[in-house]
Amino acid sequence: MQITDDHDNDPVDLLILGAGWTATFLIPLLNREGIKYAATTTDGRDGTIRFRFDPDSSVLEPFRALPRAETVLITFPLLGKGQARHLVEMYESTHHMAERRVPHFVLLGATSIWTAPKWQDESSPYDHADPRAIAEDELMARSDGAVLNLAGLYGGTRQPRDWLSRVVKSKADLKGKGALHVVHGEDVARAIVALHRNFTPRKRWLLSxxxxxxxxxxxxxxxxxxxxxxxxxxxxxESTTTETKRQQELLAWVGELMTEQGVRALPRDSSLLGRALDSRAFWQHVGIWPIHGRIR
Known part of the structure; x- marks a missing residue:
């Protein structure tokens, strides 16, 4: 979508602050659904608005270039105290709105704030000292915003099987691996649209x-x-001797660990995997369900 410089003349339904990987799934959905949007990037590529959030700057011009929006989606991480408040106040100070038209702020967060090695849902205790959790709490308190805490993101060229070489370099690494939680980019996009249409103020959701x-x-x-x-x-x-040996080694490690740990069959019971995430509440609340099932 081509954006003009005058936000007063070109309000949108949804403003994407930071059109990165998630936007590659979100923007096509917005187009299909007829939702008017604007998006920012740090360099203004592909017809987006050039915008970079600087939590230490009080210069208003970057915010004046942004359109008025019903929903403001923040895709980049906010950390610690002050950043969320600063972003909200800078946007509101350059977009004077009646109280009934105050935008809904939605922040994409991470499920890493829940650390207990047991079942966790959006209402479970979380690490209040986590910098992302601090910023999320501040956003909800200052703007009545909502947070979507996302599991590991995948889709397109980003595939979980490609993570294996990075996270499992030894048998000891594999021994320490428990649960993995993910969510596809298309389902993230659907969740964002659902929250735009059915906003929940001061609510943190867990998404997988x-x-x-x-x-x-x-x-x-x-x-x-x-x-x-x-x-x-x-x-x-790739069918090199080294790669063949690597895959054979991985198979052997799994079998050896099952024998050593007394695991009779895979997958292991969730009680053996540490932290397990329950995201049913969000999907039930918005009345849709993930369309991407088990990863392969």
Missing amino acids: DMHVYDWWDLTQDWAARALRNMEGGDAQV
Whole structure:
């Protein structure tokens, strides 16, 4: 969407502050749904508004370039005390609105604020000292905003199986891996639109695809599949001796750990995986459910 410099003449339904990875799923959905939007990037590419949030600056000009919006979506992390309040106050000071037209602020957060090794939902105790949690609390208190705390993001070229080489470099690494929680970018976009249409002031939500994945189970599946593809001559799969040995090693580690830990079958029971996330409440509240099921 092409944005003019005069926000008074071009109000939008939804303003995306930070059109990054999430926006690649959100913008097509907004277009399909006929929701008028504007988006910012730090360099103003692709017809977006050039905007960079500086929590230490009180210069108003970057905010004056932003349109009025019913919903302001903040996709970048806000940290600690002061940042959320500053952003809200800078936007409101450059967009004088009647009380009934005050924008709804929605911040994308992370599920890492819930740390207890047991079942967690949006109402569970969280780490109040976490810098992101501090900023989320401040946003809700200052603007009556809402927070969507997202599980691991995937979709498109971002695939969980590609994370394995980074997070599991040894058998000890794999031994320490419990649960994995994810949510697809398309479901994040659907959640944002649902919250735009059915806003919940001062509410923190937990968002996942409603699965609790077992890293051992995923590792076994991905390694076995990679070996089959290599044996089948799949041109998209690297079939070097080193890679073959790596996949065979992963399979062996899973089997050895199952024997050593007395695990009879995969996936392990959720009680053995540590923190487990329950995101049913959000989906039930907005009346939709994830369309992306189990990751492969």
